[in-house]
Amino acid sequence: MSNNDAPPRFVPPNDDHIDPTEAAQRFFEALKTVDKEHPDVRLISAHAAVTVAAALHDYEDVSEENDRLTAQNRKLAARVARMEQAAKQAKRNLNEAVAAAGEARTVLSAERRLRRRAEQARDQALTASAPQPARDGGEIGQLRAELQQAHTELDELVATVEAADIERDAAIQRHAMLAIRLATLDMEEQDQPVEPPAAASFAEVLAHAEHPLLVLSLDQSITKGLDEHTHASGWRRSVAATLATMIAYATVKSDARQAGQSAGPDLADLRAFTRSGHDHVQISPTRVALSESVAVTGTDRLAQQRRFPVPRSVDAAGTALVLAHVRIGRRPPAPRLYYLDRTDIPGDGKIYVVYLGPHLDNRLTN
Numbered sequence: 001m002s003n004n005d006a007p008p009r010f011v012p013p014n015d016d017h018i019d020p021t022e023a024a025q026r027f028f029e030a031l032k033t034v035d036k037e038h039p040d041v042r043l044i045s046a047h048a049a050v051t052v053a054a055a056l057h058d059y060e061d062v063s064e065e066n067d068r069l070t071a072q073n074r075k076l077a078a079r080v081a082r083m084e085q086a087a088k089q090a091k092r093n094l095n096e097a098v099a100a101a102g103e104a105r106t107v108l109s110a111e112r113r114l115r116r117r118a119e120q121a122r123d124q125a126l127t128a129s130a131p132q133p134a135r136d137g138g139e140i141g142q143l144r145a146e147l148q149q150a151h152t153e154l155d156e157l158v159a160t161v162e163a164a165d166i167e168r169d170a171a172i173q174r175h176a177m178l179a180i181r182l183a184t185l186d187m188e189e190q191d192q193p194v195e196p197p198a199a200a201s202f203a204e205v206l207a208h209a210e211h212p213l214l215v216l217s218l219d220q221s222i223t224k225g226l227d228e229h230t231h232a233s234g235w236r237r238s239v240a241a242t243l244a245t246m247i248a249y250a251t252v253k254s255d256a257r258q259a260g261q262s263a264g265p266d267l268a269d270l271r272a273f274t275r276s277g278h279d280h281v282q283i284s285p286t287r288v289a290l291s292e293s294v295a296v297t298g299t300d301r302l303a304q305q306r307r308f309p310v311p312r313s314v315d316a317a318g319t320a321l322v323l324a325h326v327r328i329g330r331r332p333p334a335p336r337l338y339y340l341d342r343t344d345i346p347g348d349g350k351i352y353v354v355y356l357g358p359h360l361d362n363r364l365t366n
Contacts, residue, residue, distance in 0.1 A: 198237065201227050202356065205236050209243035213250035213343075215352045217310055222357035226335055235329045239356065241282035242326050242337060246351050248280035249273040253343050263344075270324070270341060270351075283326070291323045295363040302361055308354035310340065322354050333358030 199205040202223045206216055226232055253267045266276035271288040274281050296302045303321065310320045320340060328335040338355035342348040 198233065199240060202232075202236055202239065205240050205243070206356075208240070209247070211247045211250075213254060213350050214243065214247050215311070215350050218308075218353050218355050219357075222355070226333075226357065229331075229333070231329060231331050235335055238283070238287075238328045239337060242287070242328070243353070245274060245280065245282045246270065246339065246353075248278065250343050250349065250351050252278065252280075254349050257349070267343075270339075287327045289325050289327065292325075293363070297323065299363070302363070305360045306338065308338065308340075310352055310354060314340070314342065314348075314352065320354075325355075328356070336360065 199208065203220060206220065206223070209216070226235060229235070249267070249270055252273070253263050256263050256267065266272055266278070269290060271285050271290055274283055274285040274288055291297075292302075292306065296306070306323060307319050307321050309318060310322075312318050314320060322338045322340050324341060325336045325338045328337055335357060336355070336359055337353060340352040340354055342350055342352065
């Protein structure tokens with residue numbers, strides 16, 4: 001093939017970012033001006049067709065990969081936006097938790113002041129009611145009026161302290177709920193726990209507290225009588241918070257033991273746990289009493305009242321002396337919840353609730 005017979009050379013456009021499809025079209029347009037039957041042209045065309053087909057295939061692959069990466073970038077951008085939103089929400093929740101903790105400290109401080117005033121009023125009432133030397137009628141009348149006033153002030157202070165108890169426990173529970181929200185915050189979907197509706201009866205509270213580490217061996221016919229009182233709704237909330245705290249205490253201690261770790265001082269007993277600041281604590285340490293006074297334990301009649309039925313796996317006799325209790329309310333009948341803590345007993349590890357009802361007799365009972 002002479003130089004005169006040589007087909008014109010295809011010169012690709014000098015574009016930096018030319019589309020492969022456009023380049024192929026230009027190439028085949030150029031082929032129209034030459035002798036397509038010439039052997040060299042046919043050979044070049046065949047090679048060009050293969051090359052162009054491969055280039056188009058590669059271009060399609062690159063285009064698909066680019067689309068995939070673009071979609072992935074959009075998802076990543078959306079996820080980053082959700083994470084930023086979650087971080088902002090977590091910060092807001094943390095601020096609320098800090099505020100709730102401050103509120104709880106304020107309520108606790110006020111409650112301590114009110115308790116001191118209540119104790120002073122009680123002492124004054126006891127002093128005024130003590131036997132006195134014979135006095136004339138006018139002085140006796142004045143003393144009776146003072147005694148009545150002292151009793152009135154004591155009742156008012158008891159009501160105020162009980163209201164402070166409720167506010168304090170509510171603040172502690174809000175703090176616990178916020179801590180749970182922070183712990184369970186999902187960066188993908190911010191599902192937050194919802195506070196359960198208030199129970200309509202103590203039986204409902206006890207039913208909701210079912211847990212492998214909590215055994216309810218109490219006489220619920222006694223507990224049922226508390227539903228009839230004016231302040232029952234507040235007492236039910238206190239019982240629910242108490243049982244939830246007990247379950248958390250037993251669970252944390254069990255998990256530590258199963259992990260081969262020491263329970264530590266924060267898990268020494270229920271009261272220590274309520275002082276630990278754990279996220280699932282919902283009651284104040286002031287509600288928990290680990291024992292009774294010597295006057296109670298040293299009096300057979302009073303001690304016998306605190307002997308409750310328990311499973312025979314706990315005591316072969318089927319009863320046990322239980323002194324640890326939680327103060328549920330202050331208003332008469334000032335309900336108490338007695339429990340047996342066996343979380344340190346190998347092979348057991350449970351808490352047994354043995355009584356929930358009116359305040360038992362003590363040395364001040366007539």
